[in-house]
Structures are given as structure tokens and as C-alpha cells.
């Protein structure tokens with residue numbers, strides 16, 4: 337079953353009042369099936385993050401078609417995009433992006449809050465996920481009281497709490513040493529074998545080796561699309 | 565849905581605010597003092613206007629009071645040969661007013677002279693008020709015991725008198741006063757009644773000799789005229805004045821409030837015709853009452869404006885902090901947006917923080933605004949009145965201020981681009 341279908345996707349940034357045009361994405365065609373695990377690679381400035389943001393409905397393409405889980409999301413308004421993010425997507429960021437004033441458990445609950453779930457239901461679900469990432473004994477801690485690897489595990493749990501159809505990660509191990517990075521990658525492997533669809537942006541060939549499909553970007557275009 | 569979320573939204577707001585406790589408290593202080601100022605000022609203003617209104621009401625809003633006024637030396641139409649100042653209201657004035665104002669309820673004629681009064685070996689300087697039988701009705705004066713003099717006493721010019729409470733205490737400390745004879749100016753007057761004490765509340769208007777009935781002796785006007793004539797002599801240190809005044813005061817009481825102004829116009833017209841100089845004054849308590857109400861309204865408005873400015877300052881303080889907070893939490897906004905928050909959610913989040921700040925500030929302000937004036941009242945004799953509407957008003961203003969000054973920062977927060985917000989360091 338196809339989960340992502342994009343064709344001729346463009347993203348153009350206008351700088352200096354239109355004098356300069358940057359083609360961050362210059363016509364991407366991509367199809368992604370449910371349960372796929374793909375890595376997006378490429379040199380800096382090639383458009384990886386831009387592509388991921390568009391896939392994550394944080395950004396709108398300037399041109400092109402984007403079907404997510406069968407629904408055309410390319411031209412949805414802000415409100416509708418928020419809804420899509422809330423119901424279908426999970427994000428993992430390079431710099432964890434936890435909310436510092438909240439505890440581990442509360443951080444994991446945030447997406448459910450915006451879904452309007454009850455406090456009790458959210459708590460149960462969040463606890464479940466805290467356990468799944470091995471942080472059951474840290475649920476009352478604040479993010480600053482955790483190591484980088486632990487913080488990223490919280491972020492993974494948060495990305496999973498709303499049962500997303502698609503998980504997007506932008507250099508999830510970029511801030512971690514190789515050992516803790518491996519922990520995260522192990523979790524992602526587990527998610528993949530559990531049937532989750534994963535899109536990971538990375539510079540690291542080792543990480544890319546775990547993905548089943550590698551897409552190389554260059555200057556906003558897909559240079560190669562290989563399957564392991 | 566909204567209601568369901570309200571509790572959690574407030575919780576969330578409180579959590580964010582308690583992260584920077586000192587900052588939140590300082591921000592709130594503006595609101596606390598603003599609301600406190602409004603409540604306190606309105607209470608003081610209300611108290612002041614109540615007091616002056618009460619004073620006028622005691623004079624009676626259905627009454628028109630006409631007083632004799634002594635003219636300055638050069639205006640005086642004095643009888644130079646015997647150094648007697650002749651001025652003031654005449655008996656005929658009272659009669660003309662009576663006949664031209666059929667709607668007037670009662671016309672009370674009074675004159676008052678200070679005299680030394682004796683009973684056996686006791687003595688006191690008392691105010692002799694010569695008046696008419698319906699005096700108690702017009703002035704709402706009640707009798708402690710005995711009776712007031714009647715038209716029959718009046719017509720027969722009997723030497724009877726009704727004494728004030730203080731007079732009784734002084735002259736008859738431990739004996740029955742009724743049917744005893746008090747003497748002044750060589751005339752014996754039989755006590756037929758005692759007035760009820762006029763109360764302890766001192767009133768500048770009441771202490772005027774015509775209405776301070778506590779230490780007064782009231783006698784029939786006709787008796788007074790027959791026995792003492794209408795010349796009043798007063799000895800002051802070194803000088804000696806003789807005044808000839810027929811009536812010191814005329815009180816006209818109308819039946820309806822609407823008639824007061826009309827009647828006072830008629831009276832001033834009548835008096836203007838019969839008097840060559842303005843040796844009288846017309847006091848209309850109702851007009852004074854309205855004047856006071858008007859100025860009280862003005863006073864309240866000015867106070868309200870001052871207080872509104874302090875609330876405005878408080879509101880700007882809140883907005884300032886919230887704007888800083890929005891900038892500081894740009895990344896948080898980006899994260900929340902990425903996790904599914906709609907613009908609306910962000911607006912609600914920041915708005916609820918400002919609302920918590922201003923409402924908690926408002927409640928504390930109410931406490932301050934009620935506590936401070938109550939302390940003042942305890943240590944001074946200032947009158948303080950809290951009205952429900954002033955409390956409700958100031959509290960709702962704090963809510964409105966929170967809303968108004970919270971909207972812009974919240975709108976700024978919601979307007980941020982999620983990606984840029986996420987990239988913010």
C-alpha cells in the first residue's frame with residue numbers, strides 16, 4: 337500500500353525580494369510503500385531537510401503533487417496541515433526538541449493533548465511508550481536531567497505516541513556519540529520490523545546501511561534510488 | 565471540547581508561569597496595584613459622595629429653606645438713630661408665600677435669639693426659637709415626652725415652651741421637667757414637652773442655631789412677639805449690636821419632589837418684589853443634592869480614569885513580558901506546531917497565560933483594594949463604601965485587560981512559521 341506519492345515536487349525560496357531564487361527541491365518524484373525504511377542522503381544543502389519538512393507537512397511545496405496516505409495534502413491550509421501532523425506523523429529531530437518545563441511523561445503526552453485525548457488515556461499510552469524505550473524509571477525527570485541518548489529516546493516515544501503512519505527523522509543521531517546513536521538505531525530497527533514506515537535523513541553511511549532503501553539527493557533532485 | 569480542555573490549558577499556563585516565578589509575580593504586581601487602586605478609589609469616592617448626600621438628605625429634599633442674611637455694613641438699611649440693623653424676612657413674606665403657593669404643605673416661620681435661661685438656681689445660655697405649632701412635622705422632630713404647642717396655645721399667646729434634650733439635662737438633672745417654670749427675660753414659661761435628642765452625629769448645617777434643637781427652647785411665635793418684640797441685642801467683646809429681624813427662617817415644604825424647583829422659583833420671585841436688598845438666601849437642599857450627585861459622578865469618573873491608566877500600565881507590563889516570553893519560547897512554539905498544535909492552540913496557550921496572570925493579579929488586587937481602605941477606615945473617620953458593581957467592574961476590567969493585552973503576543977506566537985520556529989536557537 338502506497339503511503340507517499342509525490343510527483344514533480346518543487347520548493348523554491350525567493351530571497352532579496354525575488355531577485356534570487358533558490359531551488360531547494362527541483363522536481364522530485366518518489367513513491368513510498370507502507371512499512372518501508374528509507375534513508376535520504378546527500379551533501380549539505382542538497383535539500384534533504386527541505387524534502388523532509390514537506391513530507392512532514394511542516395512546509396508546503398511551491399509546485400507538485402503530494403499524496404499522503406491517499407489524501408492530497410500539497411495545498412492544504414495551515415489548520416488542515418496541523419491536523420495531518422497530529423494524526424498521521426511523528427517527528428524525531430537532531431536536537432531532540434523536548435519541552436524543558438515538562439517531565440518525560442508529559443513530553444510524551446504532548447501530541448495526544450493536541451488530539452484532544454483525555455488526560456487518563458494519554459497517561460496510560462505515554463507510560464506504555466516510556467517503557468518501550470526503556471525509560472520507565474525516568475518518567476518524572478525533566479529533560480535537563482537526562483543524557484542525550486535518553487532525551488532522544490523520549491523524543492522517539494513522543495513520535496510514536498499518536499500511532500503515526502509515517503515517522504520522519506532528521507539526523508536523529510547527529511548529536512549523539514556512536515554508541516548511544518546505535519541505541520536509537522536499534523529502536524528504529526525494531527520499529528521497522530514492527531511495520532512502521534520510516535524516513536531518516538542522515539550523513540552517516542553506517543546508518544544508511546540499516547535502511548532498506550537509500551535516496552541520494554543533489555541540488556534538489558534525486559540522484560539515485562537504491563535498495564539494499 | 566473547549567471546556568474539557570480549559571482545566572488542562574490553565575494547568576499548562578500555570579506550569580509555564582511558575583517556571584519563572586519571580587518574573588511572573590513582578591508582572592502580576594502591575595495588575596494587583598491597578599485593580600487595587602480602582603477598588604480603593606471607587607470605595608473612597610462612593611463613601612465621600614454618600615456622606616455629603618446624607619447630609620443634604622437630612623436637611624430634607626422636599627424643603628425649601630429661606631434664611632435671613634445680615635447685609636454688609638454699606639448695604640444695610642439701618643436706623644442710624646438707635647443703631648439698629650433692620651434686615652431679613654418679614655411676617656408678611658411668610659404670608660405672601662403661603663398665599664402664592666397653595667401646593668406648599670406647611671410654611672414654618674422661625675426666629676431665634678440667644679438668652680440666658682434660669683430654673684431655680686440653675687442657669688444656661690440657650691437658643692430661644694420662636695416658631696409655629698407644625699414645627700415637629702416639618703422638621704421630622706420627635707418628642708421625648710409631653711406635647712408640642714398647638715394652634716390654641718399660639719392664638720392665646722400662652723407662655724409655654726418645649727425644651728431640647730440638652731436643656732432638660734442641664735436644668736433638670738434629677739427631676740421631672742414637665743409643668744415646671746423656666747425663666748428668661750423676666751418671663752416664666754411652663755414646660756409642656758421635651759424634644760427627642762437629635763442624635764450624636766454632628767453636622768455643620770445642624771449646628772446652626774436655628775436647627776440645633778438639643779440646647780434650644782421652642783416657644784410659640786405669637787407669644788415671643790408679644791413679650792420680646794423683634795429686636796435682638798447682642799453683646800460682643802467691647803461692641804454692642806442691635807438687630808431687628810422679624811423672622812430668621814422660613815421653611816416651605818412641598819408635597820412632591822417635582823415641585824421643589826418650581827416652588828423655589830416662585831418664592832424667589834415673590835421675595836425679589838418685596839425686598840429692596842438681598843437680605844435673604846434661598847437654600848434648596850434638593851438642588852444641592854443634585855449638585856453633589858453630579859460632582860460625585862465627575863469625581864468617580866476622574867478616579868476611574870486614573871485607575872484605568874494604572875490598569876493600562878499593568879496591561880502594557882503584561883504584554884511586554886509576554887512578547888519577550890514568546891520570543892524566548894519560539895522553539896517551543898515550533899515544537900508544539902510540529903506535534904500537531906494548530907494556530908488556535910498556540911493562541912489559547914499564550915492567552916491563557918496572560919489571563920492567569922491578570923486574573924490572579926485581579927483577585928489579589930481585589931484583596932488589596934478592599935483591605936487598604938478598610939485599614940484606613942479603621943484609623944481615620946473616613947467613610948468607605950464598597951459597591952458590588954465596583955468590585956465586579958474592576959475584576960472584569962482586569963479580565964478584559966488580560967484579554968486585550970494578551971491577544972497580540974498570542975497572535976504573534978501563532979503567526980510564527982513552524983520551520984523557522986524550530987530552527988530558532
Ligand SMILES: Nc1ncnc2c1ncn2[C@@H]1O[C@H](COP(=O)(O)OP(=O)(O)OP(=O)(O)O)[C@@H](O)[C@H]1O
Nearest residue numbers: 349351358359360379380381382383384385386387
Ligand atoms: N528558509 C529558507 N530560505 C531560503 N533558502 C533556504 C531556506 N531553507 C533552506 N534553504 C536553502 O535550500 C537549500 C536546501 O536546504 P536544506 O536545509 O534542505 O539542506 P540539507 O540537505 O538539509 O543540508 P544539511 O545537510 O546541511 O542539513 C539550501 O541551499 C538552503 O540554503
Ligand SMILES: [Mg+2]
Nearest residue numbers: 384385386506
Ligand atoms: Mg538538513
